[in-house]
Amino acid sequence: MNLNVRKGDNVKVLTGKDKGKTGKVIATDPKSGRVLVEGVNIATHHMKARSANEQSGKRKVEAPLDVSNVQIVCPSCGKSVRVRHQEIDGKNARICAKCGASLDASLKADKSKKKADKKAAKKKADKEVAEETAATEPEKAEKAAPKKKSTKKPAESEKE
Numbered sequence: 001m002n003l004n005v006r007k008g009d010n011v012k013v014l015t016g017k018d019k020g021k022t023g024k025v026i027a028t029d030p031k032s033g034r035v036l037v038e039g040v041n042i043a044t045h046h047m048k049a050r051s052a053n054e055q056s057g058k059r060k061v062e063a064p065l066d067v068s069n070v071q072i073v074c075p076s077c078g079k080s081v082r083v084r085h086q087e088i089d090g091k092n093a094r095i096c097a098k099c100g101a102s103l104d105a106s107l108k109a110d111k112s113k114k115k116a117d118k119k120a121a122k123k124k125a126d127k128e129v130a131e132e133t134a135a136t137e138p139e140k141a142e143k144a145a146p147k148k149k150s151t152k153k154p155a156e157s158e159k160e
């Protein structure tokens with residue numbers, strides 16, 4: 001069974017005693033089509049002492065939910081949404097049906113990491129160029145310094 005829900009997704013419960021609650025997916029079982037959601041569908045397990053030094057008692061545990069009873073919460077629009085599948089950069093990605101944002105954290109991380117690396121490299125290169133010009137020729141360094149752009153429009157400057 002193909003699940004649209006993956007470990008780490010935030011989901012909203014659609015039916016049952018915990019209807020309306022949201023939680024993070026702890027585990028998925030594609031064979032049975034069930035998911036474990038943190039803090040949802042709590043069941044009580046009675047534990048019997050197996051040895052003399054163990055203690056009997058009750059333990060509260062998350063019970064699995066059917067995957068059809070949960071819906072993914074989109075991180076960008078914050079709504080519970082259906083999932084579309086689309087190929088992005090040669091990889092199949094899960095897409096929010098309402099806003100079109102990617103639901104896969106790995107693709108988001110890759111894109112944001114690439115952008116951050118590009119910005120850092122550009123800043124480093126600009127800084128090195130500025131330091132070299134300042135060290136060799138102080139007069140040119142003042143000229144090479146970035147100038148502030150005027151806020152006036154070209155049409156306004158011609159009128160004056």
